[in-house]
Amino acid sequence: MCLGVPGKIVSVEGTLATVDFWGVKREVRLDIVDEPVAPGDYIMNHVGFAIRRIPPDQIDETLALYDELLKAMSEDDLMAADVRGEINATEEKKRG
Amino acid sequence: MNAPQGLVNGKIALKHGAGGRAMRELIRDVILKGAAPASFDGVGPDAMDDGAALKVGDQWLVITTDSYVINPPFFPGGDIGRLAISGTVNDLAMMGATEPLALTCALIVEEGFARGDLERVRDSIHSACREARTAIATGDTKVMGNGELDGIVLNTAGVAFTRRVVTDRALKPGDRIVVTGTIGDHGLAVMAHRHELGFENQLRSDVAPLNGLVAAALGAAPEGVVAMKDPTRGGLASALHEMAEKSGVGVVLEEAKIPVRDEVRAASELLGIDPLHAANEGKAVIGVRPEALDAVLAALRAHPLGLSAEVIGTCVAERPGFVILDTGFGRRLVTEPEGELLPRIC
Amino acid sequence: MAEPRADTLRFQDPATARRMADALARAVGEIGRAPVSVMHVCGSHEQAIAKYGLRAVFPRGLNVIMGPGCPVCVTDLPEVDEAVALAGQGVRIFTYGDMLRVPGTVKSLADAQAEGAKIDVVYSVGHAVQLARKSADECVFFASGFETTAVATAAVILASPPANFSVLSAHKYIPPVMEIVAEMPETRVEGFLAAGHAATITGWGIFERFVERHSLPVVVAGFEPLDILAGLLTLVELVRDGRAEVFNAYPRCVTREGNRRAQEVLWKVFKPTGGRWRGIAHVPNGNLRLRDEFASVDARRRFTIDLTKLWDYAPPSLAQSCVCGDIMAGIASPTDCPLFGRECVPDNPVGACMVSTEGTCRIWHQYGGHLNLGEENR
Structure with a gap:
């Protein structure tokens, strides 16, 4: 419902920032962003407004969370993975 | 399956000119109704190809015509003049006719249009002709009252001879799909400019005559190039749908292989637009027999307009008429855009 | 600190996605x-x-x-x-x-x-x-x-x-x-x-x-x-x-x-x-x-x-017979709706599910339902 695209702040002038979206730069308004931002900060843009300053460590935290999820699944899944591996190998042979 | 997209309340809508399914149905169901039988051998209007091909002796005379309306008439990377020449030269080239004998150019101008702007359009018409190694043989000029049309309308027609006609319907399972360069440049540039989206100067239209590039591909593998189309309105999505439908094959694309400029990708993400839906005015989609692929690709990449040419997909026997995109995560059907592309917020 | 573009791409890593999908299938199976x-x-x-x-x-x-x-x-x-x-x-x-x-x-x-x-x-x-x-x-x-x-x-x-x-x-x-x-x-x-x-x-x-x-x-x-x-x-x-x-x-x-x-x-x-x-x-x-x-x-x-x-x-309202609410609640399919494909089409939608390009009815109307796209040869 709400198309959001992350970008990196290039410069700030009052409540306006120039944001680099890795390809194009565009002005983004800072009226409603949750925290003060400075050049180099990452933000989430929605309809030309920054709605969140993305703390860089939160990017890593998200990745760590996903690793956790997969680890939790795979630890008790080693047997199943072996079985699946064998099935895949057989299918590969069939196809080959 | 697809219900016919009837005319809303018996009236023509903008989507009927947008290059997608609605337009093809309008042409088939309304415009071609009751036409006299073809008076010639070859590719006629019922083929709904880029142009017609008439057998003349042992050669084909290829002929095409197109009208150009674009708002705004000047945009980053080009203008309506360059567009009108490139579009017609490219339609000839897509039929395999890469040496246009001559073009015609008809001009309809709104009362009050600036003379200086008209001169700019004229200059880019002539420079695009030089690039395509052709010239205007005849033309026509009309002026209409203020408000009776939007600025300027151009119509161009072109004629060329070729020994071999390439249609948009000869794809077979196993054929490879090649694009001659990055996708979406023209559509995103014009859209950003029209809606004042704040990054217009970072995007440029790719409008260019392609006959030299196509000649290189055809020269490298005369029998190996089996189908061509320029993905203009409706973008790569519509061009491939049309080719797949007419050829009776399915097309499976690999998203990672489709060349898209960083700035076009970023703009299309911000605006919620699929680059596959955005128009191109300097690109061709080429169907190539697998054994000719290397030669065609090398020839394209050796040409300045084909540096980022890429193999993006393969034709399959399953699901004729469908275009399937392998995203690397899963697969989805590519849809055809309906009407003008609009920025979205959801 | 890596550039976030790279991180964004890491959130798009197909190999991790495949492992996630496997884990998802297994969790569904366990139910x-x-x-x-x-x-x-x-x-x-x-x-x-x-x-x-x-x-x-x-x-x-x-x-x-x-x-x-x-x-x-x-x-x-x-x-x-x-x-x-x-x-x-x-x-x-x-x-x-x-x-x-x-x-x-x-x-x-x-x-x-x-x-x-x-x-x-x-x-x-x-x-x-x-x-x-x-x-x-x-x-x-x-x-x-x-x-x-x-x-x-x-x-x-x-x-x-x-x-x-x-x-x-x-x-x-x-x-x-x-x-x-x-x-x-x-x-x-x-x-x-x-x-x-x-x-x-x-x-x-x-x-x-x-x-x-x-x-x-x-x-x-x-x-x-x-x-x-x-x-x-x-x-x-x-x-x-x-x-x-x-x-x-x-x-x-x-x-x-x-x-x-x-x-x-x-x-x-x-x-x-x-x-x-x-x-x-x-x-x-x-x-x-x-x-x-x-x-x-x-x-x-x-x-x-x-x-x-x-x-x-205004034409008489058709909205009363629309079952969009049931479709969104997961208790009906588009084909259960008397309007689907007749009065309600993409050109002239009655309910919300036909308005959106990603709406359930719109997708069914365009493609005859969700297709299984896993079968084609590459």
């Missing part, structure tokens, strides 16, 4: 019955699922239902009619692109535009204000979107817009409709995937009472392929373990409290009121309307909007 039905309430989730082709990798036993998450689709006919009527009264209308072709009772804004009304598509409400400053006309911003988008509208209203600028609010508030869906007697939804960007504003804490009341888990998820798969995996695990909890799977944007400053701006300008959502139901507190203090920029109070003229030509 031991099919289908397991979960609902997302976010058009952008559906867009992302479609864009990345994720439906092709969802396990067969998992039914991911598209809920009432497209604010444009659920905008009721009379709200579109108000904008069309204002345009007919000579007012200049600014709108987001999503709204342009959405039909009202008689016509869409695109139809009005074709008849000569002054209608401009904008990407941002900020741009609408800039255009109003340059215009001699009365300018109305037809404001659509959920709370995330409403915050931007509110910010503009607080930043002294020009005197010729006002707002016609069709903004919607998502939490109340989740209540409606959860309370539908036949609902089969076993958990919700909540919208990451709406929750960026409201915070995930807002779902705690919902979870308690309905004993259904809620997972807040982002929009990259890994975000969506991780969100679904967590949700299915919560369903499997019978745990009705809120889980935040989008911590880089969502906190428990949310964006306090944005909330302040939002509730200063808007108040929630009840209203009909197209094809669904009357949703108490589902609409966001301007507070009395902002009457001067409220187009509904600034203008006398004459709808009767428009409705003189």
Whole structure:
């Protein structure tokens, strides 16, 4: 419902920032962003407004969370993975 | 399956000119109704190809015509003049006719249009002709009252001879799909400019005559190039749908292989637009027999307009008429855009 | 610290996505019955699922239902009619692109535009204000979107817009409709995937009472392929373990409290009121309307909007037979609807599910249902 695209702040002038979206730069308004931002900060843009300053460590935290999820699944899944591996190998042979 | 997209309340809508399914149905169901039988051998209007091909002796005379309306008439990377020449030269080239004998150019101008702007359009018409190694043989000029049309309308027609006609319907399972360069440049540039989206100067239209590039591909593998189309309105999505439908094959694309400029990708993400839906005015989609692929690709990449040419997909026997995109995560059907592309917020 | 572009791409790593999909299939299998039905309430989730082709990798036993998450689709006919009527009264209308072709009772804004009304598509409400400053006309911003988008509208209203600028609010508030869906007697939804960007504003804490009341888990998820798969995996695990909890799977944007400053701006300008959502139901507190203090920029109070003229030509309403609400609740298919493919088609939609390009009915109409795309040769 709400198309959001992350970008990196290039410069700030009052409540306006120039944001680099890795390809194009565009002005983004800072009226409603949750925290003060400075050049180099990452933000989430929605309809030309920054709605969140993305703390860089939160990017890593998200990745760590996903690793956790997969680890939790795979630890008790080693047997199943072996079985699946064998099935895949057989299918590969069939196809080959 | 697809219900016919009837005319809303018996009236023509903008989507009927947008290059997608609605337009093809309008042409088939309304415009071609009751036409006299073809008076010639070859590719006629019922083929709904880029142009017609008439057998003349042992050669084909290829002929095409197109009208150009674009708002705004000047945009980053080009203008309506360059567009009108490139579009017609490219339609000839897509039929395999890469040496246009001559073009015609008809001009309809709104009362009050600036003379200086008209001169700019004229200059880019002539420079695009030089690039395509052709010239205007005849033309026509009309002026209409203020408000009776939007600025300027151009119509161009072109004629060329070729020994071999390439249609948009000869794809077979196993054929490879090649694009001659990055996708979406023209559509995103014009859209950003029209809606004042704040990054217009970072995007440029790719409008260019392609006959030299196509000649290189055809020269490298005369029998190996089996189908061509320029993905203009409706973008790569519509061009491939049309080719797949007419050829009776399915097309499976690999998203990672489709060349898209960083700035076009970023703009299309911000605006919620699929680059596959955005128009191109300097690109061709080429169907190539697998054994000719290397030669065609090398020839394209050796040409300045084909540096980022890429193999993006393969034709399959399953699901004729469908275009399937392998995203690397899963697969989805590519849809055809309906009407003008609009920025979205959801 | 790596550049976030690279990180964004890491959220798009196909190999990790495949492992996630495997884990998801296994978690669904462990529940031991099919289908397991979960609902997302976010058009952008559906867009992302479609864009990345994720439906092709969802396990067969998992039914991911598209809920009432497209604010444009659920905008009721009379709200579109108000904008069309204002345009007919000579007012200049600014709108987001999503709204342009959405039909009202008689016509869409695109139809009005074709008849000569002054209608401009904008990407941002900020741009609408800039255009109003340059215009001699009365300018109305037809404001659509959920709370995330409403915050931007509110910010503009607080930043002294020009005197010729006002707002016609069709903004919607998502939490109340989740209540409606959860309370539908036949609902089969076993958990919700909540919208990451709406929750960026409201915070995930807002779902705690919902979870308690309905004993259904809620997972807040982002929009990259890994975000969506991780969100679904967590949700299915919560369903499997019978745990009705809120889980935040989008911590880089969502906190428990949310964006306090944005909330302040939002509730200063808007108040929630009840209203009909197209094809669904009357949703108490589902609409966001301007507070009395902002009457001067409220187009509904600034203008006398004459709808009767428009409705003189209105065809009898078909909406009563539309089963969109049931489709979004996961208890009906498009083919169960008497209007599907007859009175209700993409050109002339009746219900919300046919309006959106990602709507269930639209997709079924275009492709004859969800296709299994795993079978073709490469």
